[in-house]
Amino acid sequence: MIRATLILARREWIRFFRQPHRVIGSLAQPLLIWAFLGAGFSPSFRTPGMEQISYTEYFYPGILLMLMLFSGIFSTITLIEDRAQGLMQGVLVSPAPRMAIVMGKVIGGIAIAGIQTLPLLLAAPLLDIPLTWSGLVWLTGGFLIATLGFTALGFLIAWNMESTAGFHAVMSVFLMPMWMLSGALFPLDHAPMWLKSLMIINPVTHALTLIRTPLYHSPMELLTSSSYWWAGGIAITWASACLVLALWRVNQVERGLDPARFISQSPKGPS
Amino acid sequence: MDDFSQVPAVHISRLHHVYPGTRHEAPRLALDGVNLNIPTGAFFVLTGPNGSGKSTLFKILSGLTRPGLGTVSIHGQDLLAVPNRVRRQMGVIFQRPALDKHLTVLENFQIHAGLHAIPSHQFQPRLDAALAWSDLQTRLHTRVGTLSGGLARQAELVKVLLHEPQLLLLDEPTAGLDPGGRMAFMSTLRRLQKKRNVTILMTSHIFAEAEQADLVGILRQGQLLAMDAPSRLTARLGNEILVIQADDPAAIAHTLTNRPELSWQIHNHELRIQGTQLPTLMADLLQAQRARIQTLAIKQPTLEDLYITLTGRALTSDEEEENR
Ligand SMILES: Nc1ncnc2c1ncn2[C@@H]1O[C@H](COP(=O)(O)OP(=O)(O)O)[C@@H](O)[C@H]1O
Ligand SMILES: [Mg+2]
Numbered sequence: 001m002i003r004a005t006l007i008l009a010r011r012e013w014i015r016f017f018r019q020p021h022r023v024i025g026s027l028a029q030p031l032l033i034w035a036f037l038g039a040g041f042s043p044s045f046r047t048p049g050m051e052q053i054s055y056t057e058y059f060y061p062g063i064l065l066m067l068m069l070f071s072g073i074f075s076t077i078t079l080i081e082d083r084a085q086g087l088m089q090g091v092l093v094s095p096a097p098r099m100a101i102v103m104g105k106v107i108g109g110i111a112i113a114g115i116q117t118l119p120l121l122l123a124a125p126l127l128d129i130p131l132t133w134s135g136l137v138w139l140t141g142g143f144l145i146a147t148l149g150f151t152a153l154g155f156l157i158a159w160n161m162e163s164t165a166g167f168h169a170v171m172s173v174f175l176m177p178m179w180m181l182s183g184a185l186f187p188l189d190h191a192p193m194w195l196k197s198l199m200i201i202n203p204v205t206h207a208l209t210l211i212r213t214p215l216y217h218s219p220m221e222l223l224t225s226s227s228y229w230w231a232g233g234i235a236i237t238w239a240s241a242c243l244v245l246a247l248w249r250v251n252q253v254e255r256g257l258d259p260a261r262f263i264s265q266s267p268k269g270p271s
Numbered sequence: 272m273d274d275f276s277q278v279p280a281v282h283i284s285r286l287h288h289v290y291p292g293t294r295h296e297a298p299r300l301a302l303d304g305v306n307l308n309i310p311t312g313a314f315f316v317l318t319g320p321n322g323s324g325k326s327t328l329f330k331i332l333s334g335l336t337r338p339g340l341g342t343v344s345i346h347g348q349d350l351l352a353v354p355n356r357v358r359r360q361m362g363v364i365f366q367r368p369a370l371d372k373h374l375t376v377l378e379n380f381q382i383h384a385g386l387h388a389i390p391s392h393q394f395q396p397r398l399d400a401a402l403a404w405s406d407l408q409t410r411l412h413t414r415v416g417t418l419s420g421g422l423a424r425q426a427e428l429v430k431v432l433l434h435e436p437q438l439l440l441l442d443e444p445t446a447g448l449d450p451g452g453r454m455a456f457m458s459t460l461r462r463l464q465k466k467r468n469v470t471i472l473m474t475s476h477i478f479a480e481a482e483q484a485d486l487v488g489i490l491r492q493g494q495l496l497a498m499d500a501p502s503r504l505t506a507r508l509g510n511e512i513l514v515i516q517a518d519d520p521a522a523i524a525h526t527l528t529n530r531p532e533l534s535w536q537i538h539n540h541e542l543r544i545q546g547t548q549l550p551t552l553m554a555d556l557l558q559a560q561r562a563r564i565q566t567l568a569i570k571q572p573t574l575e576d577l578y579i580t581l582t583g584r585a586l587t588s589d590e591e592e593e594n595r
Contacts, residue, residue, distance in 0.1 A: 007385030018373045090369035093333045094386035256339035259287035
């Protein structure tokens with residue numbers, strides 16, 4: 001089980017580096033958005049309690065989260081290609097447990113997200129963000145929960161998809177809005193009521209809290225903050241629910257209908 | 272090849288499979304009561320037109336799909352009850368390529384070894400043994416995407432040989448290969464069967480390939496029409512058949528109605544006659560019906576002829592037939 005998981009994770013990793021456009025694409029887009037929005041909004045951005053930070057800085061955790069979303073989700077797109085080819089069938093007929101397919105994807109996705117988020121993390125000191133080593137440990141925790149959630153969610157969606165076009169559609173009408181309404185672009189506090197409620201029930205909002213808070217607060221402050229604990233609880237519940245659903249889904253074996261019932265429904269057969 | 276041992280490699284009984292419908296499609300009966308016994312060590316080819324249910328049967332045999340009704344046992348073990356134990360004995364090659372084309376040949380083999388829990392000290396000797404069946408020795412570090420179709424298929428074969436299966440399932444393994452590639456692949460399979468006593472089940476919609484097998488099954492619309500050694504199957508049509516091409520074959524057939532020892536089918540512009548003393552008949556027809564006949568020939572019946580006789584049609588796809 002462990003060997004099968006690791007070998008499948010390694011495959012994700014090798015494949016990622018063999019496709020340079022993926023490396024560049026998933027890194028460049030968030031960086032461009034960050035640069036343009038940061039430059040455009042910074043002069044006018046003022047939010048109570050955070051007057052001293054620029055929009056570029058406000059947006060920084062959101063961009064980290066976007067990188068995690070992109071690399072987590074896009075690493076599961078390969079699943080659609082694998083299923084269209086015989087590749088996934090090859091894995092499914094092997095004696096390796098089906099769980100290894102999910103775990104291989106998730107671990108591979110997390111590793112890829114890690115290598116993509118790392119360069120941006122180096123930007124923290126440039127923004128005068130008081131990130132400490134212990135803060136980094138907590139940030140890593142948030143990173144693991146968020147990427148786990150995104151990869152498992154991506155897995156669930158991709159497993160039911162026939163084409164990558166369908167996946168991109170889900171990405172733009174469902175996953176991107178989840179990110180936009182997470183507080184990545186604007187703070188929750190001053191949003192209209194309806195938007196605010198959407199944002200509160202959005203698990204990605206809470207994942208973002210796990211990314212943003214360790215940048216500014218010491219571990220001691222985190223441990224005593226009930227809102228941080230709440231966010232952690234909700235995000236962990238979301239990520240594990242996605243993982244459990246993905247594991248359950250992958251273990252479902254396709255099965256045929258009972259022919260007796262089928263024939264009684266349509267006595268002359270299929271056509 | 273009559274020295275097959277007693278427990279069959281594959282025993283299938285009353286197998287039915289109905290694909291559940293979707294919003295746009297009604298449920299579809301893909302296998303309709305298939306019974307099949309394949310002795311250990313046999314080379315079995317399942318033929319039939321596209322859409323006849325060959326791949327569905329393979330998906331069930333490899334444990335990817337569970338049938339709605341029927342039983343399958345492999346070497347005496349119930350596939351549906353202990354799928355994992357049974358799967359270890361099988362090597363499966365699907366119709367669609369199952370190698371990662373971004374990875375090298377060797378990397379793909381390593382993944383396979385990992386999935387099949389092949390101990391690492393056994394990997395190299397097994398790889399050497401499996402590679403001996405291929406022309407891939409110098410291509411291990413080539414990316415699969417850049418291999419030719421024939422070599423890619425060989426790579427699939429080497430891959431499944433790594434875990435030393437006793438039963439090989441191959442779904443249209445020669446599809447997309449040129450005639451030379453086909454022949455080479457088939458003869459490799461033949462040698463594998465002989466040297467290692469592997470049972471081989473493959474599908475093909477090419478009758479010429481089926482003629483090289485020990486046993487042939489003909490599937491049509493989910494039903495097994497016939498199953499026997501190819502020579503015995505073609506013998507059902509006698510030693511020879513007379514094939515006449517004509518604009519109006521029915522008119523020629525009409526002149527044969529007083530000859531009860533003959534039987535015939537008409538298919539498009541072809542009249543196929545089975546019976547005895549065909550050379551005499553040929554001479555008679557040439558005299559009496561010359562104007563109507565375009566070509567005529569006596570030939571040894573092939574599996575394709577049997578298929579046409581059994582079904583009254585040429586090998587078109589079952590799906591096309593339904594759409595007509
Ligand atoms: N996943 C599926 N869902 C619904 N129907 C299917 C599916 N796969 C195959 N079929 C139908 O089942 C029948 C048999 O298909 P298949 O086993 O692929 O035939 P073959 O391999 O002989 O070409 C066809 O009518 C096909 O349309
Ligand atoms: Mg098929």
